[in-house]
Amino acid sequence: MPPLISHRRLLEPRSFADALKMLRDEGPLVPMAGCTDLYVSLNFGTLKDTRFLNLWRLAALRTIDVRGDLLFIGALATHTDLVRSPIVRKRLPMLASAAREVGGVQIQNRGTIGGNVANASPAGDTLPVLSAADAVVVLKRAGETRRVPFTMFYTGYRETVRRPDELIVAFEIPAIRGKQCFRKVGTRAAQAISKVVMAAIVGDRPRIALGSVGPTVVRATRTEAALAAGASVEEAQRTLLAEIAPIDDIRSTAEYRRRVAANLLALFWNGGARR
Ligand SMILES: Cc1cc2nc3c(=O)[nH]c(=O)nc-3n(C[C@H](O)[C@H](O)[C@H](O)COP(=O)(O)OP(=O)(O)OC[C@H]3O[C@@H](n4cnc5c(N)ncnc54)[C@H](O)[C@@H]3O)c2cc1C
Numbered sequence: 001m002p003p004l005i006s007h008r009r010l011l012e013p014r015s016f017a018d019a020l021k022m023l024r025d026e027g028p029l030v031p032m033a034g035c036t037d038l039y040v041s042l043n044f045g046t047l048k049d050t051r052f053l054n055l056w057r058l059a060a061l062r063t064i065d066v067r068g069d070l071l072f073i074g075a076l077a078t079h080t081d082l083v084r085s086p087i088v089r090k091r092l093p094m095l096a097s098a099a100r101e102v103g104g105v106q107i108q109n110r111g112t113i114g115g116n117v118a119n120a121s122p123a124g125d126t127l128p129v130l131s132a133a134d135a136v137v138v139l140k141r142a143g144e145t146r147r148v149p150f151t152m153f154y155t156g157y158r159e160t161v162r163r164p165d166e167l168i169v170a171f172e173i174p175a176i177r178g179k180q181c182f183r184k185v186g187t188r189a190a191q192a193i194s195k196v197v198m199a200a201i202v203g204d205r206p207r208i209a210l211g212s213v214g215p216t217v218v219r220a221t222r223t224e225a226a227l228a229a230g231a232s233v234e235e236a237q238r239t240l241l242a243e244i245a246p247i248d249d250i251r252s253t254a255e256y257r258r259r260v261a262a263n264l265l266a267l268f269w270n271g272g273a274r275r
Helices: 016-026 036-044 079-084 086-091 093-100 105-110 113-119 127-132 221-228 233-243 254-269
Strands: 009-011 030-032 051-054 064-067 070-074 136-141 144-149 154-156 167-174 179-186 194-202 207-211
Touching: 016 051, 016 136, 016 167, 036 113, 064 086, 070 086, 079 093, 079 105, 079 113, 086 093, 093 127, 093 179, 093 194, 113 127, 113 167, 127 194, 127 207, 179 254, 194 254, 207 221, 221 233, 233 254
Parallel strands: 009 051, 030 051
Antiparallel strands: 064 070, 070 167, 136 144, 136 167, 179 194, 194 207
């Protein structure tokens, strides 16, 4: 049974500094961004927490810009913001492709990149992109900022290094050389959770990240190294199959996921993938 609505409390910070203070002084609080994931768990009664911190109005966390050589994406940028941003489309087109495939239009209008990452589902569509792009997660709590490489952010199934009094404030993404590829394979084009999702950079320094093939998003570092050393696509496919360990679940079988992952690798490296 979900807690009664009258037992829930929503704190409304007026500024980002206010939000950090509330987390420090009035925690534990569950950060709430677009609420598209939270609402589902509230509705199913799987979320027992009763005290929430509403981030939605904190416009300072919605910025998308270029700082020095880094693409800077605020945690509250919605999937629609990502799709529409000329900067994202130019510098990180695979992220715009991923955002375009999240849910449907309503979910894209409310769902945020910070929420997608913090929710920590291994099927989150933006996660392989951030992983392949060597993004850095910027976390803040009152008086402290820290930067965590995206590849070290997840510690296990739905577990992250984020501390309870920290907010994800942004993602910093270095400039990328090479062709960016993204592909989500699900039951249908919209409103479907992925069976396999893959992002890659095809170039001098190959980078490959996959979702839905393990408890967290994974970087296929052995396959990357094989390709960098001049392995053929067929050899790289064999390395990839030895490197991932997907499971059977209600959405797909492990065998199907393995075949799709290998096929996507060939598609990307043979030049057939759309961005
Ligand atoms: C119908 C439907 C379809 C969907 N389809 C897809 C899909 O195709 N692909 C996909 O990847 N996802 C999908 N989702 C999941 C969801 O929409 C996304 O994960 C979305 O990006 C979540 O963002 P949000 O802002 O709504 O997060 P919220 O629901 O507000 O929060 C999610 C989690 O993140 C935490 N959080 C949020 N922001 C921060 C922050 N800045 N700092 C720290 N913690 C934070 C919250 O405490 C919570 O634990 C779907 C959801 C629904 C309901």
